[in-house]
Amino acid sequence: MSPKALKSISIAATSAAMAFSLSGCSAGDTSAETPARAADTSPPDSAVLRGQTLALTCSGCHGGSGDAIPDYQDLDRATLEARLLAYKTDADGTTVMHRLMRGYDEADIASVATYLTAPEEG
Amino acid sequence: MNWSPKRRDVLAGLAGLAGLAGTAALPLLASPAIAQAQTNIVIVGGGFGGAAAARFVKTYLPNASVTLIEPQARYTACPFSNLVIAGLRSLEAQQFGYEGLKAIGIKVIGDRAEDVDAAGRTVTLGSGDVLSYDKLILSPGIDIRWGALEGYDEAAASIMPHAWKAGPQTSLLRQQLEAMPDGGTVIMSVPTAPYRCPPGPYERASLIAHYLRTQKPASKLIVLDAKDEFSKQPLFLEAWAEHYPDHLEWIGASDFGRVISVDSAAMTLSTDFDTYKADVANVIPPQKAGEIAVRAGVADQTGWCPINPVDFSSTLQPDIYVIGDATIAAPMPKSAFSANLQAKLCALQIARELKGEKPAPTILANTCYSYVTPDAAVSITGVYSNDGGRLSSVEGSGGLSPAGPAPGVRAAEAAEAEAWFEQITQQTFG
Numbered sequence: 001m002s003p004k005a006l007k008s009i010s011i012a013a014t015s016a017a018m019a020f021s022l023s024g025c026s027a028g029d030t031s032a033e034t035p036a037r038a039a040d041t042s043p044p045d046s047a048v049l050r051g052q053t054l055a056l057t058c059s060g061c062h063g064g065s066g067d068a069i070p071d072y073q074d075l076d077r078a079t080l081e082a083r084l085l086a087y088k089t090d091a092d093g094t095t096v097m098h099r100l101m102r103g104y105d106e107a108d109i110a111s112v113a114t115y116l117t118a119p120e121e122g
Numbered sequence: 123m124n125w126s127p128k129r130r131d132v133l134a135g136l137a138g139l140a141g142l143a144g145t146a147a148l149p150l151l152a153s154p155a156i157a158q159a160q161t162n163i164v165i166v167g168g169g170f171g172g173a174a175a176a177r178f179v180k181t182y183l184p185n186a187s188v189t190l191i192e193p194q195a196r197y198t199a200c201p202f203s204n205l206v207i208a209g210l211r212s213l214e215a216q217q218f219g220y221e222g223l224k225a226i227g228i229k230v231i232g233d234r235a236e237d238v239d240a241a242g243r244t245v246t247l248g249s250g251d252v253l254s255y256d257k258l259i260l261s262p263g264i265d266i267r268w269g270a271l272e273g274y275d276e277a278a279a280s281i282m283p284h285a286w287k288a289g290p291q292t293s294l295l296r297q298q299l300e301a302m303p304d305g306g307t308v309i310m311s312v313p314t315a316p317y318r319c320p321p322g323p324y325e326r327a328s329l330i331a332h333y334l335r336t337q338k339p340a341s342k343l344i345v346l347d348a349k350d351e352f353s354k355q356p357l358f359l360e361a362w363a364e365h366y367p368d369h370l371e372w373i374g375a376s377d378f379g380r381v382i383s384v385d386s387a388a389m390t391l392s393t394d395f396d397t398y399k400a401d402v403a404n405v406i407p408p409q410k411a412g413e414i415a416v417r418a419g420v421a422d423q424t425g426w427c428p429i430n431p432v433d434f435s436s437t438l439q440p441d442i443y444v445i446g447d448a449t450i451a452a453p454m455p456k457s458a459f460s461a462n463l464q465a466k467l468c469a470l471q472i473a474r475e476l477k478g479e480k481p482a483p484t485i486l487a488n489t490c491y492s493y494v495t496p497d498a499a500v501s502i503t504g505v506y507s508n509d510g511g512r513l514s515s516v517e518g519s520g521g522l523s524p525a526g527p528a529p530g531v532r533a534a535e536a537a538e539a540e541a542w543f544e545q546i547t548q549q550t551f552g
Contacts, residue, residue: 064545068537103505103519
């Protein structure tokens with residue numbers, strides 16, 4: 001499977017990396033490794049999870065070759081987030097992306113932009 | 123039991139983590155003998171739902187045993203098959219094998235699932251073999267309700283093709299159109315909802331009308347519809363008025379368009395007031411969830427499958443999930459996009475459950491393109507929340523392509539449609 005294809009299915013890698021960095025930040029505090037902590041949807045984890053689940057929708061169209069549907073792989077987070085927000089707020093827009101983005105709130109858009117532009121794992 | 127993200131697991135390899143966690147989450151871990159057992163995930167149906175489900179389950183749970191049951195060696199995709207009927211695309215371009223799934227370690231069994239024992243968690247195959255599962259994902263698509271339309275049985279379908287499952291039926295309808303002399307009448311019958319691909323009949327009507335206009339200009343298509351309203355209606359009506367005023371006539375339910383019986387020997391279709399004689403008849407019949415759904419006890423009295431839209435678990439049987447056209451997921455339509463997304467979310471939630479994690483909150487969406495000419499397409503989109511176990515459209519989102527668009531808009535959506543087909547088939551079949 002191509003790296004791009006993997007991008008949409010790297011849940012375990014991303015959430016594991018997140019958990020690792022969290023535990024790294026809290027040296028001496030073992031609470032981050034308790035089962036309760038892992039099952040918890042604490043803010044950093046839930047934002048990653050949110051981005052990841054939303055990205056499963058994106059990959060139904062994006063990720064292939066060709067110009068008609070652009071890929072997001074080479075964009076940075078801020079650029080992608082700004083583009084998605086522009087679709088949401090442009091009241092006159094009629095493309096598929098305008099119509100879709102109106103269904104998501106700003107936090108969703110931030111989460112998915114962060115997830116899709118995070119460095120590839122593995 | 124919850125999954126604990128031990129640092130050694132992270133260091134041992136990110137890719138393997140999901141599988142380790144999945145196995146570790148099983149309550150039977152205490153028994154050394156049973157700890158060796160793999161989690162068995164069985165998927166029935168190798169279309170846009172089932173193939174994607176197999177692929178994503180295997181990716182999320184690499185150590186699980188993932189088995190796909192599908193009788194056909196190659197899948198024939200329905201999206202874009204209306205182009206085949208109009209002579210604009212080959213059937214081969216619609217066909218996808220399972221080599222990509224086998225390459226990532228999925229077992230593909232070329233057989234039919236004949237029965238499911240939900241209590242015993244087993245699937246019986248056509249060969250008589252019995253497979254055990256921990257989780258079963260059914261993606262059976264649709265079956266025809268034979269006899270629900272008077273006169274329309276399997277024998278009639280060989281004369282009046284439905285072409286609503288892509289494959290030989292698609293080729294048959296194409297051949298009949300090609301063989302029809304100019305000056306002929308093509309009649310299409312369209313059922314009430316729900317059925318697979320709500321805008322599909324109208325895309326097909328558009329492309330058949332294109333074929334008639336360009337190849338057999340003295341011929342005509344009459345669409346007899348059991349409904350007055352249909353998906354993307356204003357956009358189709360606009361395109362038909364512009365492109366096919368002399369080649370396509372649509373008759374809705376209020377004008378007695380509902381077909382109540384067909385006679386395949388006489389090649390006639392009857393409504394309450396008229397009998398229409400066809401040279402070519404395309405009967406899109408009433409439908410239901412694929413037969414295995416009934417055997418598994420996951421279909422209700424409607425013939426379709428109620429699900430929890432968070433993880434697509436059946437509301438009728440434990441440890442069975444249903445995705446794709448077979449589900450009751452309105453307002454999410456029965457589309458390839460829906461099936462593929464439902465598959466991915468279902469796989470994610472199963473992996474989370476096996477790791478002892480709560481289901482992830484989700485938002486769902488759909489996008490469907492329909493061709494109105496070979497170079498022009500229109501689209502419908504939707505975004506769906508699933509709060510309280512029910513899918514509902516997010517207010518202010520979704521909707522249709524613009525009516526009376528600027529030059530280039532329809533052509534741009536036709537190009538998007540092509541790019542979408544390439545991406546979703548690549549992601550589903552590899």
